[in-house]
Amino acid sequence: MFAQIKRFLELEAAGGIVLALAAIVAMIVANSPLNDLYHAFIHAPVVVQIGQFAIAKDAHHWINDGLMAIFFFLVGLELKREALVGELSDIKQILMPALAAVGGMIAPALIYVLFNYDNPAQLAGWATPAATDIAFALGVLSLLGSRVPNALKVFLASIAIFDDLGAIIIIALFYTSDLSLASLGVAAVCFPFLFLLNKMNVVRLTPYLLIGVVLWAALLKSGVHATLAGVLLAFFIPLRNKKDPEHSPLEELEHDLHTTVAFGILPLFAFANAGISFAGTGIDTLLHPVPIGIAAGLFIGKQIGVMAAVLFCLKLGLANLPKGTNLKQIYGVSLLCGIGFTMSLFISGLAFLEVPTDFDPRLGIILGSIVSGIAGYVVLRGSIDNADHPTLAKDNHEGFIPDAKS
Numbered sequence: 259m260f261a262q263i264k265r266f267l268e269l270e271a272a273g274g275i276v277l278a279l280a281a282i283v284a285m286i287v288a289n290s291p292l293n294d295l296y297h298a299f300i301h302a303p304v305v306v307q308i309g310q311f312a313i314a315k316d317a318h319h320w321i322n323d324g325l326m327a328i329f330f331f332l333v334g335l336e337l338k339r340e341a342l343v344g345e346l347s348d349i350k351q352i353l354m355p356a357l358a359a360v361g362g363m364i365a366p367a368l369i370y371v372l373f374n375y376d377n378p379a380q381l382a383g384w385a386t387p388a389a390t391d392i393a394f395a396l397g398v399l400s401l402l403g404s405r406v407p408n409a410l411k412v413f414l415a416s417i418a419i420f421d422d423l424g425a426i427i428i429i430a431l432f433y434t435s436d437l438s439l440a441s442l443g444v445a446a447v448c449f450p451f452l453f454l455l456n457k458m459n460v461v462r463l464t465p466y467l468l469i470g471v472v473l474w475a476a477l478l479k480s481g482v483h484a485t486l487a488g489v490l491l492a493f494f495i496p497l498r499n500k501k502d503p504e505h506s507p508l509e510e511l512e513h514d515l516h517t518t519v520a521f522g523i524l525p526l527f528a529f530a531n532a533g534i535s536f537a538g539t540g541i542d543t544l545l546h547p548v549p550i551g552i553a554a555g556l557f558i559g560k561q562i563g564v565m566a567a568v569l570f571c572l573k574l575g576l577a578n579l580p581k582g583t584n585l586k587q588i589y590g591v592s593l594l595c596g597i598g599f600t601m602s603l604f605i606s607g608l609a610f611l612e613v614p615t616d617f618d619p620r621l622g623i624i625l626g627s628i629v630s631g632i633a634g635y636v637v638l639r640g641s642i643d644n645a646d647h648p649t650l651a652k653d654n655h656e657g658f659i660p661d662a663k664s
Contacts, residue, residue, distance in 0.1 A: 273393045273520030274397020274398070276521055277524050278397070280526070284530070284534075297533075304320050318530050322607060324484070327474055329519050331492050332515045333488070334488060335515070338492060354571045359390075359564075362417065365562045366560055366596075369551065383551075385428045385433075385605050387560070388424070388605075389421055389424075389425045389600075389605060390418045390595045391418075391599040391600045391601060395594040399591075405642050406642060407580070407583050410580060410582075413583070417595060421595075426489055430486055437481040438480045438481055445480060448473040455494065466494060470488075495508045527604075532620065543621070548619050549625070552626055556622075556623070559596075560592060564592035565588070565592050584641065586637065591638075592634075593634030593637055596626060596630025
């Protein structure tokens with residue numbers, strides 16, 4: 259189990275570096291003579307048609323609605339595995355990261371609302387700073403090397419997993435367009451077949467994936483965001499083969515998808531969505547209530563929400579700190595939770611279907627994520643260096659907050 263978690267964390271960290279490079283390349287290209295070519299690529303029309311059924315989208319929508327469904331499928335697989343046999347299967351272990359994730363979503367949203375409460379159109383972006391990018395956050399954490407307690411990595415990963423679950427619920431509840439009952443009916447028909455496949459212990463993945471494609475197309479036409487099909491499909495993938503308990507279709511599929519998602523889909527998503535042109539960008543654009551509200555939500559809101567939940571758990575004796583960690587390290591993690599790149603870009607794309615002319619929400623996402631990442635690295639670097647000395651580590655813990663039992 260430990261080896262699986264270690265491999266997962268290492269892959270996510272490496273993926274974060276590739277993700278950052280893709281975003282940087284997108285911004286360079288968007289501010290170079292290649293800008294027209296960049297926009298021609300992301301807006302290139304792509305049509306898939308079978309008989310009278312056709313899906314006509316540009317490349318940008320195929321990436322966001324199609325390829326990102328695979329990302330959400332992987333998230334769903336991870337959620338199911340962690341809930342059944344992983345770190346999230348023990349209520350004592352999941353309580354603190356679960357509450358930290360909830361606090362880390364509520365506080366950033368409230369801060370964003372404070373900046374934009376008087377403009378209904380801008381309020382649509384309230385959920386943008388509520389998400390944490392696990393790949394980027396673990397990538398920053400990996401820069402500190404092997405001295406980082408593994409329990410701290412697991413704590414950060416657990417918060418991010420609950421964070422992803424919260425983001426999925428938000429997308430389903432708040433970011434849907436006019437619903438098509440006929441398409442929803444087609445989607446509903448898929449679930450009994452998926453249920454029967456699971457109950458009959460069908461371990462071949464092809465039937466699940468074929469029904470999953472139908473489910474995705476139905477949700478795409480229904481008005482419910484199509485990426486949710488990935489999460490729903492993942493919940494039906496069998497964890498174990500009853501005839502061969504050593505064989506796990508879910509874990510094997512999860513392992514196979516990680517490389518494709520981390521080094522293919524997410525960098526492509528970043529490249530297609532982070533191409534911000536800085537032409538005509540001034541201080542007024544940066545200080546617009548939307549980007550500044552997003553940046554403040556990520557940097558200030560995340561640390562407030564996460565730490566408030568942690569201190570709440572400690573004061574009431576509901577949970578203990580992860581083994582081998584102290585509160586300064588947890589605070590550093592709360593800062594890293596302010597890195598909201600991938601999911602924040604995704605939600606902002608739903609909230610603002612077209613980038614408005616007077617502001618760009620992506621500026622706030624990038625600014626808030628960069629400041630959070632740097633601050634988290636600095637705090638963790640200092641806390642881990644001090645933790646090498648038992649006396650200093652003890653002083654750090656006791657000086658940060660009174661003992662929960664006092």
